[in-house]
Amino acid sequence: MGAFLDKPKTEKHSAHGEGNDLRYGLSSMQGWRVEMEDAHTAVVGLPHGLTDWSFFAVYDGHAGSRVANYCSGHLLEHILSGGGGADFGSGSAAAVEGVKDGIRSGFLKIDEYMRSFSDLRQGLDRSGSTAVGVLLSPTHLYFINCGDSRAVLCRGGRVGFSTQDHKPCNPREKERIQNAGGSVMIQRVNGSLAVSRALGDYDYKCVDGKGPTEQLVSPEPEVCVMERAAEGDEFVVLACDGIWDVMTNEELCEFVRSRLQVCEDLEKVCNAVVDTCLHKGSRDNMSVVLVSLPGAPKVTEEALKKEEDLDKYLESRVEELLGRFGDEGVPDLVSVLRSIATETVPNLPPGGGLASKRSVIEAMYNRLNPHREEEGSAGDLEDPW
Template sequence: MGAFLDKPRTEKHNLHDEGNGLRYGLSSMQGWRVEMEDAHTAVLGLPAPGMTDWSFFAVYDGHAGSKVANYCSKHLLEHIMSASLGTHGPPAGPDGSTGDPPALAPPTVENIKTGIRTGFLKIDEHMRSFSDLRNGMDRSGSTAVGILMSPEHFFFVNCGDSRGVLYRNSNVCFSTLDHKPCNPRERERIQNAGGSVMIQRVNGSLAVSRALGDYDYKCVDGKGPTEQLVSPEPEVYEMVRAPIQDQFIVLACDGIWDVMTNEELCEFVKSRLEVSDDLERVCNEVVDTCLHKGSRDNMSVVLVCLPNAPKVSEEAVRKDAELNKYMESRVEEMLSRPGEEGFPDLVAVMRSLSTDIGMPPLPPGGGLASKRSVIEAVYNRLNPYREEDGNGAELEYHW
């Protein structure tokens, strides 16, 4: 849970698709962690009569293992739908099997809001029956942040410290609230359950106060599931869609939010959408930039673009190309005149560029970190003495 690699793993998992009047892209990367514990869900068109124009997206940030996150990514939606639609039938078992299709009832806004909450509590109760989770052989847990989208409404859902934001009318108009142990409401519940908050963690250990799984923190006698040290209860936020103003939605784990604010991330995404309509590329730039800003965690981001999302601009493309060309020429200049100690290392190159007052404007929110790959490509091409063995990797990534 706290172990790190000597060098980050930067291979990425990507997906993209479009439908229901929206496009989405996603990217996830292991980074410095010894294990990839994040998971995600992306569904265009829900498998229920009358709900083919609904969509669901979610990010799950696992900890102490990946089992809970992976199971929720496959089955949380069915628990939510079962509760929201008034269906009856057995939930999926550990092997993913289900019973016969249940009868359906038409959803209402209140059905959905109640169903989301019930679905979280039900899947948490259901996973507890798995022998390795019940017997303590697997102590994993997971946050969950998601959005259920109907043609008229957004239902943002959050349990833990992953976060979802809505960018509307060129502003961050909504953000879910992180569930941290030091929040007064969360602290009160923890203390009422006999626990404590130390170093901003539940009993000095767990950094989130709500999560799925984490059954070591859910065994206080006489307390219900939402009264335990760690609660599986989500907060549900309903919003009426504004088709003319709504631009995009970002869901991401704390590996992203640790190094970017809501405004920084959204402004960065906006600037990248003006340069490229490839949503996988935009999401990859987000996780790479967060890595170069110093994130040490797994990183996952889902970007959902609505019809009024920023479009590619010829001027933005031109300015981005000019910026890249300027940085390439500056790196070439630095490497063409080695000093007394030889060629400057990459850290020195980055530091020099960070104080360059003649540089064209950098991408908002991303800064120089968002151009690390451009700089590194030129540096590696021109420096014949660069090391290939990964020595100093951490220093390079935290220049």
Template sequence: MGAFLDKPKMEKQNAHGEGNDLRYGLSSMQGWRVEMEDAHTAVIGLPCGLRPWSFFAVYDGHAGSQVARYSCEHLLEHITSNPDFQGNAEPQVQADGAGDGAKEMEVEEPSVDQVKVGIRTGFLQIDEHMRQISENRKGSGSTDRSGSTAVCVMVSPQHVFFINCGDSRGLLSRGGTVHFFTHDHKPSNPLEKERIQNAGGSVMIQRVNGSLAVSRALGDFDYKCVHGKGPTEQLVSPEPDVCAVERSEVEDEFIVLACDGIWDVMANEELCDFVRSRLEVTDDLEKICNEVVDTCLYKGSRDNMSVVLVCFSGAPKVSAEAVKREQELDKYLESRVEEILKQNGEEGVPDMVHVMRTLASENIPNLPPGGELASKRSVVEAVYNKLNPFRNDDTESLTPLSWKQGKEKSS
């Protein structure tokens, strides 16, 4: 299940980049967990002559971070280097403009079917490779029992290939709505449950053998040792779902990849609406991703949190009107916090739970859709700390359960 800290670790790992008419940003935060088990990949321009292609992924590790880290570093190589992905394309030497020799090796782009088959082969190959590494370590007593989900996108000039193995999730926003999203691999899913039972396992409390919460993953080799069954027939399968979505240059807005620490507290539409509203007030994709993980923390997520945001040229642009609304909202919240503190002056300074509970009971206009008051907690906290600089850290107010349900702070 995983253990928790007394106070969340809110330091973030960030990255951003651009190329191939894409911009991306990412954020990763440990949160309440005692260990950071997530990993991520962002590559603009793929090897094997596929410079116009890009690859992004989020890996959510469990029972350790080893599989997530190894997949982060090697999965793309396993996909692009296998013959199924490359097909029968022959490398061609392109002469440079000055006639001074070979400029670079280029290959014919693989077909949609080749990409799908190659991705599946790459997943099975890396899983078997990690199994062999784990087997070789058994003698030293350092067997790796960790596993990891993987949600990825491979973006070509014509398609977006969504790749999912586990319960991390990816989605595409097109024309202002959720156009596509991956489906989580949970043991309670009828097809997943059938495979588990055929392999001699069971689904209890919505977990494989009452323990593992995902039915597909890389690693987790304790669940992949049923004799007479192939790799995709085990209790836990490493086989990904791969779906090719044709790109729409005009309507495609952005892709979001995130682990279940995000999806546990935000629905597809909520996260899409929130990201879209943030894109209208800033073009800093790292900042938007940071706001996503902070908002999910304040909404009550107890897990590691990682999110990758990939924007197409059709993504919402910064709007002067939206920026003005945001500034007005922040000023309103600042003034309300001051009023709440003054109103309780004779009774002593109220804690953050009281402040958040009071604001939650009010009808505040123009709160960011999907994020609501949780997305503005940092604004509230900044004013609160300025007016009450000697307060003790109040971790209880980090969860909305205390202020939404009127729970009194324990003494």
């Protein structure tokens, strides 16, 4: 179930890119976990002549990072070989089904291939990984999910689609687990694993007489296809459960939309998502990939003005709170945060709330109180609200 550090590791790995009429950004943070087990893939322009296709994915490893890291570098090639490359075609109904078959085949192939690795075969490494991704063709979006990471499409200003988490308590998943001789206890497979589909996890894939998709844990992805809407499609978010533990689909879509109206840098937007989730109380590794489509919101003067007014308001409140000290001395950062949290603050980013401004408040506090005693950053502190 994972062990935790005394304080979070807040350094981020972030990147960005563009091509095929889209832009992307990504960010990941180890957070409170003792190990970083997440990985990701971001490829614009695919081999086998699929130069106008792109692929993005997030992998949430557990019991180690071996499987997640291998999948980040090799799942795409298994998917493309699973579909024969040329079968990915033009967007006709037959071609779409060919792509879906190639994706499923690729997952089963990489899962069987990794089983041959000596450390996994001998039980020296018992890691597994979820996988959530989106394969973009010029005409379609292929959403791919295996586990409890999640993909969300923002279309027309609201959640247009989201993948469904594969949890052991889901009736369909529970039936498969029980048919394979297992049980669901404390919402986990055999009381241990919190996801019912994953790559790796070979301890749960050794039931004699059962095929790979009939085991306690299945490597089969769910693949959902949507035709692209040139004007309505705004962005796709892929994220591990360290993000979804503290934000709903609607909250994350609203928050990302609000950030895109004040910032063109997708890395910074993704960093803001990760920071906000840390401040909302996430204790897990956190990874997010944001794929911005042609219909995404643009920076507006109105949104920039509201953001500027919000920052000025917060600065005035921090300054006022610091100016109130008497015999008790200067209030510490947590006291300042708690005080502001009791107020109605205008123009907070939807979905992110005051947590999305915690780093800003901390920076203001440090600047306005230069003689403070060192007390750790806001990211190191217990949740003040």
